[in-house]
Amino acid sequence: MSTPETEVMQQPATPAGPMIRTLMGIAMLSGFLVVLTYQLTKPIIEENQRRAIEAAVFQVIPGAVARKDFVVNETGVVAVTAENPAEGIPIYAGYDQAGQLKGIAAKAAAQGYADIIYLLYGYEPECQCIRGIKVLKLAETPGLGDKIITDANFVANFDALDASLNDAGSDLANDIVTVKHGTKQNPWEIDAISGATISAKAVGKALNLSAKALLPKLAPQVEKLREDPPRQPPEQGEEQVN
Amino acid sequence: MSKIGNDNITWGTFSEGLWRDNPVFVMLLGMCPVLAVTNSAINALAMGLATTFVLLASGALISLLRHSIPKQVRIATYIVIIATFVTIVDYAIQAISLDLYNALGAFIQLIVANCMILGRAEAYASRNRPLKSFTNALGMGAGFTIALLCLGVVREVLGAGSLFGIDLFGPRFEPWVVMILPAGGFIVLGAWLLLFEWLKQRKERLELEAAAET
Numbered sequence: 157m158s159t160p161e162t163e164v165m166q167q168p169a170t171p172a173g174p175m176i177r178t179l180m181g182i183a184m185l186s187g188f189l190v191v192l193t194y195q196l197t198k199p200i201i202e203e204n205q206r207r208a209i210e211a212a213v214f215q216v217i218p219g220a221v222a223r224k225d226f227v228v229n230e231t232g233v234v235a236v237t238a239e240n241p242a243e244g245i246p247i248y249a250g251y252d253q254a255g256q257l258k259g260i261a262a263k264a265a266a267q268g269y270a271d272i273i274y275l276l277y278g279y280e281p282e283c284q285c286i287r288g289i290k291v292l293k294l295a296e297t298p299g300l301g302d303k304i305i306t307d308a309n310f311v312a313n314f315d316a317l318d319a320s321l322n323d324a325g326s327d328l329a330n331d332i333v334t335v336k337h338g339t340k341q342n343p344w345e346i347d348a349i350s351g352a353t354i355s356a357k358a359v360g361k362a363l364n365l366s367a368k369a370l371l372p373k374l375a376p377q378v379e380k381l382r383e384d385p386p387r388q389p390p391e392q393g394e395e396q397v398n
Numbered sequence: 399m400s401k402i403g404n405d406n407i408t409w410g411t412f413s414e415g416l417w418r419d420n421p422v423f424v425m426l427l428g429m430c431p432v433l434a435v436t437n438s439a440i441n442a443l444a445m446g447l448a449t450t451f452v453l454l455a456s457g458a459l460i461s462l463l464r465h466s467i468p469k470q471v472r473i474a475t476y477i478v479i480i481a482t483f484v485t486i487v488d489y490a491i492q493a494i495s496l497d498l499y500n501a502l503g504a505f506i507q508l509i510v511a512n513c514m515i516l517g518r519a520e521a522y523a524s525r526n527r528p529l530k531s532f533t534n535a536l537g538m539g540a541g542f543t544i545a546l547l548c549l550g551v552v553r554e555v556l557g558a559g560s561l562f563g564i565d566l567f568g569p570r571f572e573p574w575v576v577m578i579l580p581a582g583g584f585i586v587l588g589a590w591l592l593l594f595e596w597l598k599q600r601k602e603r604l605e606l607e608a609a610a611e612t
Contacts, residue, residue: 170468178467182475186482193486200493208496293500297579351575 216278238299446543461564
């Protein structure tokens, strides 16, 4: 009596008890396994992410060897410490060996061809320009969209991309725009990549949005960053929070 | 408990997934990752290994629990078990390499929806002893990984002029961009299917001719 037909007939006879017991048991087992893995891998993943950000910060700020994390919010620029995770737009200030401020890195994001492109860009207060970008995450077509990382001509756009503020300091003097390949004329324009126009435009859009939101707030606070290099007594950082 | 075939573990238990019932080239299961993440050999390899791990772990666990899972809730149980191991793989890859994790993107999580794994759980692991299911899953996983590599290698060589990131042809090679676009996945898959079907038919024809001669 083990033909498939008889098994189908017998099915309704299974009481609810074993079913609930099985599902509960499996759910508990799977919960335990997932939490165990999460706990085991959490410190490694956090370390990986911290290293990725750190490497990116030093890449987009030429000459930086030390970094300090801040956030920009209504109260100005606030140092972020382990004890004080402040809310706001996160920025990473990069300093050279002597504690001189070399530049500020910030995140930018915009919709690309396949998915949102996440960038980190380095802003240098002296020249009021963007000195480098680093793609943190993208899902663009390999070989096409990822030219925004590999194309030397495109990357050269960010040797000194103008991001100066207008006289009132309330907005960018000129919007950062991506222009058709070969037609770049002004320092605030990004020369697109032929064949990867959408991804190149997304980079321009991301930088423009982020710079518009961040730089007018950041510009008056740059002096504060200059006076607050890392490896100083922690009290100073805490004072600023208060 | 009804069982298919005998209970012995043979070479056939393992090799079934490699060739005769290859999940990609014969059963055409799990086409989503096959087409989506085979644009480079390293992505294909990572995806194959991740899927193999889920296949092995879920197959072994389902096989262990096969007598205590009531028929009515078996699919729900299988999905929970598979999802658990997919989550574990997801965390593990993040811990191993963020670059790899970013390259594979959403397709790690989508292993859970790979019909090959649920198909193996339902058709094999739930009816066979753990060791036998494990062996079979190993073969299926290896077959899946090899199939992914078949596509990944061709697409990377033609589409990017490199293999595992190592440049093969130098700067004068003009890559066939279409190969790394989704369309290239279909073209290469079609070419492989064509090749295997031709081999299969040739073998059958030769066998027929040999039979006719004797």
